[in-house]
Amino acid sequence: MTAPAAPAAPLVLTKRRIWLIFSALMAGMLLSSLDQTIVSTALPTIVGKLGGVEHQAWVTTAYLLATTLVMPIYGKLGDVLGRRRLFLAAIAIFTVGSIGAAVTTSFWEFITFRAVQGLGGGGLMILSQAIIADIVPAKERGKYMGPLGALFGISAVAGPLLGGFFVDHLTWEWCFYINIPVGIAAFAIAYVTLTLPNKRPEKRIDVAGIVTLSLATTGLVFFTDFGGNDSYGWGSPITWLIFAGMAAAATAFVAIERRAQDPIIPLSLFRSRIFVNATAIGFVLGLGMFAALAFLPTFLQMSSGTSAASSGLLMLPLMGGLMxxxxxxxxxxxxxGQYRIYPITGTAITAVALIWMTTLTAATPLWVICVMMAIFGAGLGLVMQVIVLIVQNSVPPAQIGTATSTNNYFREVGASLGVAIFGSLFSSNLAGKLQDVFTANGASAAQASAAGASLDPAAMKALPQPVQDGIVNAYADSLAPVFWYLVPFVLIAFVLALFIKQIKLSDVSGMVARGEAITEDPAPAAAAS
Structure with missing residues (x-):
């Protein structure tokens, strides 16, 4: 009789191994975060060369849709199948999308490859956060959150500078060519250092849940995109037909998850007050934060008259405060071991910064705007990473990936709604004020409308000084009221933060708690068992 195979020896999580794995995560996150900021600078050139100026919103929408779609899928499959192969696959998918985007000569092919990048980028974001929870106890996880925050800050500054350099001195394709060596290096580092166990699913994968959640997410992104689009708007029957489809898919998803053997988003998560509270903060803050971040660079570029690449430097105070x-x-x-105070303080600081930003005018000195942004960034830095830690610490070790991805998913949903709703408010206010500026300076209504639609910093520099002053005033007068609309949402986040429950941070990592690894000191592993 053949003896049963001995179980695989558990992984030993030495400090050296933890930092090696962490280096692989940093490489993957650099790949994803750098790409987003590089593309933002080169966007006008890309859509101009590929003939898609009137559809340029799709460059962002395609990536956002794909990223949001796959977040819950990567989170759940990581819990079920293990995260090593999924992380390597995410790097490979992202790199393939970058190659396709670099070599395409068609706008809609380019959009397709941007979506492919999003399919990889969403995995890199979620799996990195979940793997850190797998290998580092919640009690020690804070010191690893700092380098990740710093990485995003560096990418936010370096990306626009690199994108501007490529556009000015090489070609826009280099914004994607650069991902190829970075992607290969990230894959090699992860392949060697990401020594995590693979698993086999013990239950049936929730395919119906994946399909209905994907349909609901797609409907949400299209609903917000059409609602904030001048061609359709919030009063369009098509916009609300999409909303009806989204609502039907969401209802079907909830019904399926109640009966699923192993749901992609277990509804039991929402019985945890801590999880619901932290996720609600992420949703509300995502709604306000991303809307503000979407409009600030445009205002800075128009008010300072600098190039897109140089205006990226003006975001440095915000990223410095966040880091x-x-x-x-x-x-x-x-x-x-205490975390409750940081979301409370962070949401309060963010609200103060937004209220101050409502005073923006064309005459506001640049250094004052920089101080506003530094305070705004400081508030965000106290919240965004901390609520992920709170969520991970509040769920069973077997649900770390699922909980992480669900928290991020609702933050992205908030971001989609915020950018669309408040973007349409900003755009409609701006369009009317720009038309008034041009008609006051002798242009006909048709000429004023056309001039406002095609306005960019280079075109503005060629206009008479009174017109330039009027344009900057129009931007400031359109942006300041938007911040007033955002303030209530940040205040809601502040109230939610007041009700965060402080519980003891776990001193055992996810893998140790699940029996997949042991530490150098066997005491935590013994306590977990």
């Missing part, structure tokens, strides 16, 4: 508080809060959480 500083993200790193500091992570270290302090590791030292004290």
């Amino acid at each position: 500083l508080t993200s790193i500091a809060s992570g270290l302090l959480i590791t030292k004290t």
Whole structure:
């Protein structure tokens, strides 16, 4: 009789192995975060060369849709199948999408490859956060959150500069060519260092849940895109037909998840007050934060008259504030074990910054705007990474990936709604004010409308000084009221933060708790078992 195969020895999580795995995560996150900011600078050139100026919103929408779609899928499959192969697949998918985007000569082919990039980018984001929870106890996780926050800050500044350099001195295709060596290097690093176990599913994968959630997410992104689009708008029957389809898919998804053997988003998660509270903060803050971040660069570019690449430097104070508080809060959480104060303080600071931003005018000195942005970034840095830690610490070790992806998913949903709704408010206000500026300077209604639609910093520089002053005033007068609309949502996040429950941070990592690994010190593993 053949003896049964001995179970595989558990992984030993030494400090050296943890930092090697963390280096692979950093490489993957750099690949994803750098791409987004590079493309933002080169966007006008890309759509101009490929003949898609009137459809340029799809460059962002395609990536956002694909990223949001796959977040819950990567999170759940990572819990079920293990995260190593999924992380390698995400890097490969992202790199293939970059190659396709670089070599295409058709606008809609380019949009397709941007979606492929999003399919990989969403995985890199979710799996990185879940793997950190797998290998590092919640009690120590704060010190690893800081470098990740710093990486996003560096990418936010370096991306626009690189994108501007490629457009000015090489070609726009280099914005994607650069991902090829970075992607290969990230894959090699992850292949060697990401020594995580693979698994076999013990239950049937929730295919029906994946399909209905994907349909509901697609409907949401299209609903917000059509609602914020001048060609359709919120009063269009097509916009509300899409909403009806989205609502039907969401209803079907909830019904399926109630009966699924292993649901992609277990409804039991929403019985946890801590999880619901932290996820609601992410949703509300995502709604306000991304809307503000979407409009600030445009205002800075028009008011300062700098190029797109140079205006990226003007976002440095915001990223500096975010990096500083993200790193500091992570270290302090590791030292004290207390996390509740940071979302409360962060949402309060963010609200103060937004209220101050409502005073923006064309005459506001640039240094004052930089201080506003630094405070805004400092508030965000105290919240965004901390709520992920709170969510991960509040769920069973077997649901770390699912909980992480669900939290991020609702933040992206909030971002989609915020950018669409408040973007349409900003755009409609701006269009009317720009038309008034041009008609006041002798243009006919048709000429004023055409001039406002094709306005960019280079075109503005060629206009008479009174017209330039009027344009900057129009941007400031259109943007400041939008911040007033965002303030209530950040205040809601503040109230939610007041009700966050402080519980003890786990001193056992996810893999150790699940029996998949042991630490150098066997005491935590023994306690977990």
